[in-house]
Amino acid sequence: MYNKVIMMGRIANDLELKTTQSGVSVLSFRIAVDRRFQTKGEERKSDFFNVVAWRNEAEFISRFFSKGRMILVEGELQTRSYTDKNGNQAYITEIIVDRACFTGEKANGGQSSSYQSYPEPQHPAAAAANTVPAVSKGAQADFTETDDDDDGYPF
Numbered sequence: 001m002y003n004k005v006i007m008m009g010r011i012a013n014d015l016e017l018k019t020t021q022s023g024v025s026v027l028s029f030r031i032a033v034d035r036r037f038q039t040k041g042e043e044r045k046s047d048f049f050n051v052v053a054w055r056n057e058a059e060f061i062s063r064f065f066s067k068g069r070m071i072l073v074e075g076e077l078q079t080r081s082y083t084d085k086n087g088n089q090a091y092i093t094e095i096i097v098d099r100a101c102f103t104g105e106k107a108n109g110g111q112s113s114s115y116q117s118y119p120e121p122q123h124p125a126a127a128a129a130n131t132v133p134a135v136s137k138g139a140q141a142d143f144t145e146t147d148d149d150d151d152g153y154p155f
Contacts, residue, residue, distance in 0.1 A: 003076040003077060004074075004075075004076060005073075005074070005075055005076060005077050005095050006072070006073070006074045007031060007033055007049060007072070007073055007095065008033070008070065008071070008072040008073075008103060009031035009032050009033035009034070009046075009049070009070070009071070010031060010032050010068055010069065010070055010071075011029055011030075011031055011065055011066065011067050011068060011069050011071055012029070012030040012031060012032045012048055012067070013029055013030055013067060014066075014067050015027060015029055015061065015062050015065065015066060015067065016062075017058060017059065017062040024054060024055060025054065025055055025056075025058040025059050026052065026053070026054055026058055027052070027053045027054075027057075027058035027059075027061055027062055028050070028051070028052050028094075029051050029061075030048050030049065030050055030051065031048070031049050031051055031071065031073065032046040032047070032048050033046060033047050033048075033049060034046050035047065049095055050092060050093065050094040050095065051073055051075075051094065051095045051097060052094050052095070052096055052097065053073075053097040053100065054096075054097070057097050057098070057099065057100055058097075060100060061097075061100050064102070065100075069105065070103040070105040071100060071101070071102075071103065072100065072101040072102075072103050073095055073097050073099070073100050073101075074097070074098055074099040074100075074101070075095050075096045075097040075098040075099070076095070076096050076098070077093055077094070077095060077096075078093070078094055078095075078096050079091055079092070079093045079094075080092055080094070
């Protein structure tokens with residue numbers, strides 16, 4: 001069996017890192033994920049998903065993310081039940097985070113988000129010269145047009 005979820009959305013609430021009685025960090029929040037299609041004349045609809053992160057992932061998210069920021073979470077779906085304050089049995093489905101990632105979204109004012117503070121990896125030769133290698137743009141004569149629709153795949 002396989003249980004894997006990958007979602008990218010905006011954090012819908014303020015983040016509050018908590019610690020269990022045994023000293024384990026936990027962070028619960030919701031993400032808003034836009035639907036792919038929208039009805040003409042209406043606003044795009046979003047679905048809200050419950051997310052739970054534990055230990056290092058919880059600490060990472062609380063440190064580098066905030067309400068309204070885009071986040072990509074990867075994990076598994078888990079359903080649990082509990083008894084609400086009225087004595088009714090209630091069920092909740094949550095994404096249990098294995099991994100959280102930045103999305104490349106720019107922070108306020110066009111500045112790159114905090115993860116950009118780490119230097120981008122460079123090719124050793126480019127790093128030595130402190131330059132980025134130029135990319136050659138081929139001339140149109142360098143390319144030939146074919147009538148063949150075969151993309152090389154056997155199917």
